[in-house]
Amino acid sequence: xxxxxxxxxxxxxxxxxxxxxxxxxxxxxxxxxxxxxxxxxxxxxxxxxxxxxxxxxxxxxxxxxxxxxxxxxxxxxxxxxxxxxxxxxxxxxxxxxxxxxxxxxxxxxxxxxxxxxxxxxxxxxxxxxxxxxxxxxxxxxxxxxxxxxxxxxxxxxxxxxxxxxxxxxxxxxxxxxxxxxxxxxxxxxxxxxxxxxxxxxxxxxxxxxxxxxxxxxxxxxxxxxxxxxxxxxxxxxxxxxxxxxxxxxxxxxxxxxxxxxxxxxxxxxxxxxxxxxxxxxxxxxxxxxxxxxxxxxxxxxxxxxxxxxxxxxxxxxxxxxxxxxxxxxxxxxxxxxxxxxxxxxxxxxxxxxxxxxxxxxxxxxxxxxxxxxxxxxxxxxxxxxxxxxxxxxxxxxxxxxxxxxxxxxxxxxxxxxxxxxxxxxxxxxxxxxxxxxxxxxxxxxxxxxxxxxxx
Numbered sequence: 001x002x003x004x005x006x007x008x009x010x011x012x013x014x015x016x017x018x019x020x021x022x023x024x025x026x027x028x029x030x031x032x033x034x035x036x037x038x039x040x041x042x043x044x045x046x047x048x049x050x051x052x053x054x055x056x057x058x059x060x061x062x063x064x065x066x067x068x069x070x071x072x073x074x075x076x077x078x079x080x081x082x083x084x085x086x087x088x089x090x091x092x093x094x095x096x097x098x099x100x101x102x103x104x105x106x107x108x109x110x111x112x113x114x115x116x117x118x119x120x121x122x123x124x125x126x127x128x129x130x131x132x133x134x135x136x137x138x139x140x141x142x143x144x145x146x147x148x149x150x151x152x153x154x155x156x157x158x159x160x161x162x163x164x165x166x167x168x169x170x171x172x173x174x175x176x177x178x179x180x181x182x183x184x185x186x187x188x189x190x191x192x193x194x195x196x197x198x199x200x201x202x203x204x205x206x207x208x209x210x211x212x213x214x215x216x217x218x219x220x221x222x223x224x225x226x227x228x229x230x231x232x233x234x235x236x237x238x239x240x241x242x243x244x245x246x247x248x249x250x251x252x253x254x255x256x257x258x259x260x261x262x263x264x265x266x267x268x269x270x271x272x273x274x275x276x277x278x279x280x281x282x283x284x285x286x287x288x289x290x291x292x293x294x295x296x297x298x299x300x301x302x303x304x305x306x307x308x309x310x311x312x313x314x315x316x317x318x319x320x321x322x323x324x325x326x327x328x329x330x331x332x333x334x335x336x337x338x339x340x341x342x343x344x345x346x347x348x349x350x351x352x353x354x355x356x357x358x359x360x361x362x363x364x365x366x367x368x369x370x371x372x373x374x375x376x377x378x379x380x381x382x383x384x385x386x387x388x389x390x391x392x393x394x395x396x397x398x399x400x401x402x403x404x405x406x407x408x409x410x411x412x413x414x415x416x417x418x419x420x421x422x423x424x425x426x427x428x429x430x431x432x433x434x435x436x437x438x439x440x441x442x443x444x445x446x447x448x449x450x451x452x453x454x455x
Contacts, residue, residue: 040077044070044084051087055094057338057373058239058408063091081108086117089125094243095407098128116156116167123149123170130177131250143178147171165195169209173247176216176254188213204233208244211265215251220261227265235314235336238269242409269314269410272332273401273443275394275434276324276417277450281357288419289323289450291359296330299453300417304331307415307446315408317401319343319393320368320375322354322361324417324431329368340374342400344393345386347377390429398437414438414445 026042047070054063067088074081085108092101102125105118114122123146130142153167168191176184192213195206211226227248234241245266252262277289293300308316308331315338319325329339343350347369354361369375378396379389405412418431426432438445 037077040073041079044073044077044079044081046070047073048083048087051084051091054239055087055090056237056240058094058242058404060091060095060239060407064088064095067091080115082112082115083117086121089121093125093128094239098125098132101125102129114152116153116160116162119149119153119156120167120170123147123153123167123174127170127174127177130174140178143174144180147174147178147180150174163198165191165198165206165209168194169212172216173212173251177250184216188216202229204230204237204240207233212247212251215248215255218255220256224261224265231266235269236338238314238338238408238410241266241269242407245409267312269408270311271401271405271408271410271412272308272311272313272316273398273412273414273438274316274318274325274328274416275414275431276328277419277431278321278323278353279357279361281322289417293450293453294323294327296364300324300448300450301327301331303448303453304328304415304417305334307448308332308335308337311413313337313413315404315410316340317342317397317404319397320350320365320372322357322365326361326364326368327417328415329372330364333368333371338373339368339371340400340404341368341372341376342393342397343375343377344379344390345377346379347375387427387429391433392429394429394434394437398434398441398443402441412443414443415448416445417448417450419449419451420447 047066051063051066051070054060054066067084070084071081071088073079074084085105089101089105092098092104105122105125108118109122112118126142126146126149130139130146133139133142147170150167150170154164154171157164157167168187172184172188172191175187192210195201195210195213198206200206201210207226207230211223211230214220214223214226230244231241234244245262245268248266249259249262252259279289279291279294281291289300292298295301304327313332313335316328316332317340318328320329320341320343329341332339351362351365354365378393401412404410414435416431416435418435420432420435426436435445435447
């Protein structure tokens with residue numbers, strides 16, 4: 001497709017995206033002997049990074065699609081596809097499609113030699129298959145094979161002068177799961193020695209590696225210290241946190257059997273779903289949320305911030321309407337939480353509402369749009385009335401939150417900013433009906449009544 005075929009509406013955000021590219025670095029692409037090939041390789045590398053980041057954030061569908069697009073670009077550029085295929089299989093495996101992930105990797109290996117990333121991916125898949133094995137003998141066989149692939153990944157890393165702690169960690173774990181405990185413990189000591197000498201030993205991944213090696217050595221207290229540090233560094237990576245928590249559970253089952261330690265070391269990430277009123281203004285039929293308590297440092301913001309901090313929320317889902325929604329998004333972003341905005345109407349209509357509410361709502365809306373991890377308009381139809389659309393959006397938002405919570409192995413809670421005036425007979429699409437939906441789904445919910453907040 002030539003540039004002239006790109007819709008006019010698409011060009012602005014493409015230009016905005018391009019603004020983040022450093023022209024000094026891009027000059028190297030332009031100066032490449034085969035510029036078109038280099039351009040495709042550059043795009044493949046971008047998709048590679050996106051897929052890796054998406055896996056870390058628990059966005060496995062995005063990771064899978066990004067890897068697929070990257071593989072297409074890699075083929076056009078003769079760009080190494082190995083890390084892309086590893087990201088794709090990781091996305092499939094983490095979303096529960098282990099068999100499909102194995103099929104993808106097996107097909108890749110019929111046409112390509114493995115590298116370290118592919119060996120590590122294969123090792124993880126064999127581990128997953130070993131955990132699902134029906135017999136102890138089959139489990140041991142698959143875990144032993146997984147350890148061999150991990151050892152090969154470690155060899156590749158050493159040959160390249162790269163960090164080999166992760167594949168070495170894999171090898172230790174899989175030998176331990178295969179029942180080769182003494183061999184695993186001896187190798188664990190070598191991994192610990194290597195990591196502790198590294199400048200980046202305090203990173204999330206190395207703290208996780210150290211914790212897992214200490215577990216293999218049955219040093220529970222020291223493992224817990226490392227896990228606590230790793231968990232604190234994993235706030236922005238819920239996908240990695242979920243994967244590491246699962247590994248910790250497996251090792252604890254082998255070493256201790258005390259599942260209470262898992263929640264102590266790796267508390268489940270809290271995802272918070274929110275609903276609330278828009279502020280009292282010209283478009284509000286009856287007063288429910290005074291404008292004077294909706295300032296960025298006002299009582300409503302402080303109440304939301306207090307609850308978010310107390311719960312240790314790492315992620316939230318809400319709409320982006322003026323009033324409660326924006327206050328919630330601002331409070332979550334202030335704590336470095338991840339916000340997903342699911343709008344019940346087209347974005348232009350949300351912007352119109354913000355503009356009609358006056359004050360600084362339009363500016364605040366654009367600010368959270370800029371910082372949101374994802375924005376989705378979930379309009380069911382242009383001609384549907386507002387209440388029906390909001391009702392539909394409540395169901396979609398709640399369902400999305402439930403699925404997302406399962407994906408990151410977290411716990412889901414809800415919070416509303418509401419005067420509960422319609423609690424006795426909640427109107428579909430309203431805040432009161434959202435409360436009912438949450439309670440029907442057994443989701444713990446906190447209600448902040450604006451009438452109890454002092455301006």
